[in-house]
Amino acid sequence: LSQGSEYVPSEESGGDTEESDSEETSENGKRERKYRIVGNEQLLELFRRCKECGAQLDTSEVVMREEGSVCIVDYACLSCGKSVTWRSQSRIGKGKSTVYEGNQEIAVGAFITGVPIPRFTDFAQLLGLGLPTERAMRRTIRDIACPAIKRVFKVWEAHVRSMVKDVAEPGGIAISIDGQYDSPGFNATNCKVTIMDANLKVAIAGVSLHKHEPEIG
Known part of the structure; x- marks a missing residue:
């Protein structure tokens, strides 16, 4: 617009149209x-x-x-x-170990999606949202999320290894091993090693160790 000109809204940009903040979903595809x-x-x-x-x-x-x-x-x-x-919110758990369901799910959700907890708490503080403290979330991850994920991983690992043995050729299993640190440069702390079946293209084992552990020589 040039200086001194006046903006006149067109019919398409009229103020009678109310826009929705949410995505439109069909009845069949409605998200709970x-x-x-x-x-x-x-x-x-x-x-x-x-x-x-x-x-x-x-x-x-x-x-x-x-x-x-x-x-x-x-x-x-x-x-x-x-x-x-x-x-x-309701509480879940047994005896004295009950916790509020949402508090637990927030910590676990941040962990499994890779959201950095400090950034997550900054976001909540900016919006005025209530969140568990960073210390509480890390405790939930340590005491609840990690053991649960480890149990699921062990079941999955046993299933994959059994499958690999069942379809293995007479010559044996072709193994491929890949190792990497969790971040580039000298500030990396964890070394991760993945063992794969080169023919089936599936991971049959995985290990993550701190760089100061004895196994990392």
């Missing part, structure tokens, strides 16, 4: 969502009345707090005298 992002003010609207007796509440007395990604709402109703606590 397990979690939703809800603003504090919108959530507070759901607690204008007591969940037990239906009496109107003083919203200034409704307290919202968080445990990681979990929103917890507390209030005391003056009409029925009950104290109510509402939680946005």
